[in-house]
Amino acid sequence: MPEKVYKKFGEEATSAESQKPDIKVEEKQRPSEKSSGLNGTALANGLKRSQDGNPKQSRTSSPQNSTSQINKPEKRKEHADHDDNGRARKSPKLNGVENKRMQEQTGSRPQFENKSNSHVGDRPQYQGPSRKDLERNAAVLDKTRRKLPVWLKKMDIRWGLRHHDILLLNGETGSGKSTQVPQFLYTEPWCVRQPVVIEKEDGRKEEAKVGGMIAITQPRRIAAITLAQRVAAEMGQPLNKASIKKEPGTVGYSVRFDSMVPKDAKIKFVTEGILLQEMLSDPHLTRYSAVIVDEVHERSMDVDLILGFLRNIVHGDLKGRGGVPLKVIIMSATLDKGGIEAFFAKPGTQPGYVLGHSYGKVLATDLPEDAVKENTEEKFNPKPPHMKKQIGNAKRTTNGKPEKMDDSRRSSLDSEYSSWSGFSETAEDTSKITNEDKISNVAKHTMTNGVDTKADVGTPLDQAGISRGVVSPNGVAYEYIRGRQHEVQTLCEVQPVQDYQHAMLQTILQLHTSEPLPGDVLAFLTGQDEIESLQVELEKYSAMLTANVPKMEVKPLHGSLSPEAQQDAFVKVQKKFTRKVVLATNIAETSLTVAGVRYVVDCGKAKVKQYRPHLGMESLLIKPISKVSAIQRAGRAGREAKGKCIRIYTNAEYLKMDQDELPEIMRCNVIEAVLKMKARGVEDVLTFPLMDSPDVMYMEKALNHLYAMDALDENGSLTKVGKQMAKFPLPATHGRVLIAAADSSADCLLEVIDILACLNTDNEIFLQPKSEEQNETMNENRSDIYRREGDLITLLTTMQRYAAENTNRNDWCQKHLVSVRAMKLACTIRKQLRQICLNEKLLSEQPPADPQPFEPITPDKASVVMKTFLKAFIKETAILGPDGSYKTTAGKESIHIHPSSVLYGKKLEAIMFLQHVFTTKNYAKKVSAIQADWIAEQYGL
Numbered sequence: 024m025p026e027k028v029y030k031k032f033g034e035e036a037t038s039a040e041s042q043k044p045d046i047k048v049e050e051k052q053r054p055s056e057k058s059s060g061l062n063g064t065a066l067a068n069g070l071k072r073s074q075d076g077n078p079k080q081s082r083t084s085s086p087q088n089s090t091s092q093i094n095k096p097e098k099r100k101e102h103a104d105h106d107d108n109g110r111a112r113k114s115p116k117l118n119g120v121e122n123k124r125m126q127e128q129t130g131s132r133p134q135f136e137n138k139s140n141s142h143v144g145d146r147p148q149y150q151g152p153s154r155k156d157l158e159r160n161a162a163v164l165d166k167t168r169r170k171l172p173v174w175l176k177k178m179d180i181r182w183g184l185r186h187h188d189i190l191l192l193n194g195e196t197g198s199g200k201s202t203q204v205p206q207f208l209y210t211e212p213w214c215v216r217q218p219v220v221i222e223k224e225d226g227r228k229e230e231a232k233v234g235g236m237i238a239i240t241q242p243r244r245i246a247a248i249t250l251a252q253r254v255a256a257e258m259g260q261p262l263n264k265a266s267i268k269k270e271p272g273t274v275g276y277s278v279r280f281d282s283m284v285p286k287d288a289k290i291k292f293v294t295e296g297i298l299l300q301e302m303l304s305d306p307h308l309t310r311y312s313a314v315i316v317d318e319v320h321e322r323s324m325d326v327d328l329i330l331g332f333l334r335n336i337v338h339g340d341l342k343g344r345g346g347v348p349l350k351v352i353i354m355s356a357t358l359d360k361g362g363i364e365a366f367f368a369k370p371g372t373q374p375g376y377v378l379g380h381s382y383g384k385v386l387a388t389d390l391p392e393d394a395v396k397e398n399t400e401e402k403f404n405p406k407p408p409h410m411k412k413q414i415g416n417a418k419r420t421t422n423g424k425p426e427k428m429d430d431s432r433r434s435s436l437d438s439e440y441s442s443w444s445g446f447s448e449t450a451e452d453t454s455k456i457t458n459e460d461k462i463s464n465v466a467k468h469t470m471t472n473g474v475d476t477k478a479d480v481g482t483p484l485d486q487a488g489i490s491r492g493v494v495s496p497n498g499v500a501y502e503y504i505r506g507r508q509h510e511v512q513t514l515c516e517v518q519p520v521q522d523y524q525h526a527m528l529q530t531i532l533q534l535h536t537s538e539p540l541p542g543d544v545l546a547f548l549t550g551q552d553e554i555e556s557l558q559v560e561l562e563k564y565s566a567m568l569t570a571n572v573p574k575m576e577v578k579p580l581h582g583s584l585s586p587e588a589q590q591d592a593f594v595k596v597q598k599k600f601t602r603k604v605v606l607a608t609n610i611a612e613t614s615l616t617v618a619g620v621r622y623v624v625d626c627g628k629a630k631v632k633q634y635r636p637h638l639g640m641e642s643l644l645i646k647p648i649s650k651v652s653a654i655q656r657a658g659r660a661g662r663e664a665k666g667k668c669i670r671i672y673t674n675a676e677y678l679k680m681d682q683d684e685l686p687e688i689m690r691c692n693v694i695e696a697v698l699k700m701k702a703r704g705v706e707d708v709l710t711f712p713l714m715d716s717p718d719v720m721y722m723e724k725a726l727n728h729l730y731a732m733d734a735l736d737e738n739g740s741l742t743k744v745g746k747q748m749a750k751f752p753l754p755a756t757h758g759r760v761l762i763a764a765a766d767s768s769a770d771c772l773l774e775v776i777d778i779l780a781c782l783n784t785d786n787e788i789f790l791q792p793k794s795e796e797q798n799e800t801m802n803e804n805r806s807d808i809y810r811r812e813g814d815l816i817t818l819l820t821t822m823q824r825y826a827a828e829n830t831n832r833n834d835w836c837q838k839h840l841v842s843v844r845a846m847k848l849a850c851t852i853r854k855q856l857r858q859i860c861l862n863e864k865l866l867s868e869q870p871p872a873d874p875q876p877f878e879p880i881t882p883d884k885a886s887v888v889m890k891t892f893l894k895a896f897i898k899e900t901a902i903l904g905p906d907g908s909y910k911t912t913a914g915k916e917s918i919h920i921h922p923s924s925v926l927y928g929k930k931l932e933a934i935m936f937l938q939h940v941f942t943t944k945n946y947a948k949k950v951s952a953i954q955a956d957w958i959a960e961q962y963g964l
């Protein structure tokens with residue numbers, strides 16, 4: 024009987040709890056546990072017994088040993104909301120089908136089915152819910168929406184933007200910024216398409232329509248897609264390929280190589296790169312009334328450029344927009360108001376922006392450090408639940424309203440509010456108020472330079488029913504959203520952890536065997552390799568779990584997966600009595616709500632791209648994360664219910680973390696940034712307004728590199744080549760290779776497109792064998808694609824063989840251990856690149872459709888292809904020294920061929936590599952065998 028199964032699990036969990044799995048004590052055991060396998064309480068609780076039938080007795084089982092514990096699960100409550108198998112009970116108002124459809128629409132399932140033979144981009148027919156179901160679902164979601172803390176600020180946000188063009192919005196993770204703010208704004212009177220006369224750069228006047236849409240940028244495509252799906256669901260609208268052709272819709276998304284925007288869309292989620300791309304053809308962003316820059320704290324290179332361009336638009340003469348202002352909303356959970364306010368303040372007002380001054384180098388300067396202390400105290404001295412309530416209540420004024428803030432730069436992890444869920448009560452109260460006018464009477468705070476500029480209660484309404492406040496003289500409005508809907512309890516280690524990967528494994532198993540269902544786990548690791556090996560380990564242990572412990576479904580989530588594979592991590596587990604464990608990189612750190620997740624496990628590290636001047640190239644380095652990242656990661660728990668975040672590092676380590684990541688523009692090669700500025704008409708890149716200006720030396724290096732690639736002329740102006748490079752949705756170097764390949768002297772454009780398509784899937788084409796046996800079979804089967812010229816020509820051969828396959832491409836992929844998803848995405852990119860080359864007249868005619876008979880590339884042609892790549896990757900070359908090691912030509916650094924390369928272990932005269940990683944040593948990836956005299960030729964020696 025299902026009931027028994029759950030009870031058993033409940034009982035088991037209770038006994039586990041009585042043994043109190045203790046992170047602190049377990050940590051002390053970790054080094055020895057590693058050699059003998061896992062034998063902690065968690066495993067004794069759930070793993071099948073050893074041959075003698077007895078699980079090993081854990082030293083953590085003694086309550087006296089416990090000084091810190093994972094809190095006791097609230098089983099009764101869980102039982103009330105969930106059926107006996109630990110699954111959510113059906114909503115009484117919805118039948119089974121509707122319930123399932125509702126899940127589909129809330130983003131917890133992908134909105135399309137995967138058909139094995141369909142290509143990415145050619146999405147299969149959508150089998151979605153009916154309009155009626157969507158509306159009913161939206162009505163259900165509406166109740167949840169109204170409980171989000173951001174709803175308390177709805178009228179302030181509207182008011183702020185009626186009276187200012189810039190709004191800074193700082194709100195705790197999960198407070199509802201990304202999903203709600205665009206919905207608050209798209210009906211505003213300023214958000215309309217209006218006929219105007221615009222003045223072109225050359226002085227010509229033209230009638231045009233301006234505005235009507237809101238763009239909301241996201242640092243990553245997965246966030247843009249899932250947020251658009253969620254907002255569509257909240258609006259009761261479908262968002263799929265079939266619907267956008269037939270039905271009007273309010274919301275859509277546009278990301279690299281994928282776009283779904285209904286005809287009359289008013290809200291468009293875009294990646295930062297896409298907005299910059301749009302600025303190429305529409306520098307004044309005339310289709311938009313507002314741009315919302317979300318997750319600004321990430322400070323990607325693209326977001327810094329966007330901020331600069333937006334500043335130029337709002338403080339410019341607006342002639343290119345026919346005088347229509349552009350509203351700009353800057354949002355984050357960890358936003359430092361000071362720097363951004365100065366950056367956007369009207370010229371001549373205070374605080375003012377001075378070019379070259381670093382305003383945003385350190386964001387969120389006021390993260391209160393005792394926030395963590397408070398949370399760790401909960402771990403060391405667990406407080407009874409009523410105490411937690413007291414923490415929250417203590418911060419209320421006697422009239423029950425939130426206490427006034429006295430610091431305009433307060434960050435989201437405010438020690439007094441962060442782990443307190445009391446705010447949801449306020450929000451719940453508000454949800455009962457349906458009349459928006461009444462909401463305007465809820466306490467309001469607009470902080471300008473630390474001064475509360477609005478009345479607390481009973482603010483009078485203006486004619487439009489919007490409450491009045493004080494207009495900020497510098498033109499920048501600010502709103503702070505306190506609280507989140509659900510509490511997140513943060514726990515951390517007592518002793519530093521030696522082997523964080525092993526500690527992650529232990530902690531996840533401990534959570535899995537001791538915490539009740541429902542409650543999925545989201546674990547943050549540094550990269551694909553770590554994720555894959557932890558997945559193997561977890562699956563191994565999962566297979567050993569006894570029947571009374573839930574099953575575990577492990578899902579990877581990283582940038583190298585195709586969009587479809589990434590979506591898998593968001594799908595709610597369908598199997599009964601199963602917990603989902605998502606293993607993610609920092610791709611899941613901001614913006615995302617992974618349905619079902621209540622527990623976050625944070626390793627405290629991330630792989631970051633960093634320019635290393637002595638190497639003359641960028642490397643991926645594993646580094647401790649910043650406090651801001653730690654806060655964002657914790658914010659992924661507790662989005663649908665109370666949550667926990669377990670940090671695999673100590674509080675002391677947290678306190679030592681940098682406040683924030685150095686902005687990408689300060690630590691990476693700025694060649695992309697310089698090309699983007701030039702292509703959007705910035706002549707003098709050194710005077711372009713940037714929040715943080717990189718070292719002039721780096722700017723000059725980038726200018727020189729572009730000049731060497733013929734993208735700039737001697738005056739620093741963009742050449743025809745440079746203009747074409749900027750049009751490709753590719754890195755500058757890849758764009759240059761494409762153009763070189765189209766040259767009649769090379770004539771290898773189709774081959775180069777095939778290679779670039781494979782390289783730009785962000786997705787490893789070749790899967791890793793999971794056993795020695797599989798490795799042997801794989802090597803045998805791949806003999807028809809492996810090429811001695813190296814990885815580039817091997818990728819070309821793979822694409823050509825795949826495209827020639829006319830029986831079953833999936834079987835072919837399986838045989839060659841090639842990722843089907845990556846190949847499908849590569850085909851989409853190949854199609855798009857061919858189209859752009861046709862438009863740019865680099866290609867004279869449409870190539871014949873697949874399948875075409877396979878013809879292996881000749882060694883001569885392969886040399887031409889590699890020389891074409893050398894045009895952009897001359898600095899990424901190395902020569903074999905007499906000692907048998909490779910030395911880079913640019914920095915004379917030692918470098919090794921990465922094990923993932925087909926040339927691994929080979930001693931070659933010279934190599935060219937497209938990627939560089941540093942783990943234990945410098946590794947070259949995507950390696951080709953070249954000749955030393957090609958390098959000399961390219962250097963002009």
Ligand SMILES: Nc1ncnc2c1ncn2[C@@H]1O[C@H](COP(=O)(O)OP(=O)(O)OP(=O)(O)O)[C@@H](O)[C@H]1O
Nearest residue numbers: 129130196197198199200201202253356614616662
């Ligand atoms: N795809 C989704 N599936 C289920 N619930 C969702 C989804 N997206 C959002 N939500 C719900 O809406 C809430 C608010 O999400 P939203 O992304 O708007 O918050 P936010 O303030 O932007 O958070 P963050 O700063 O972390 O990005 C979430 O906490 C969650 O309860």
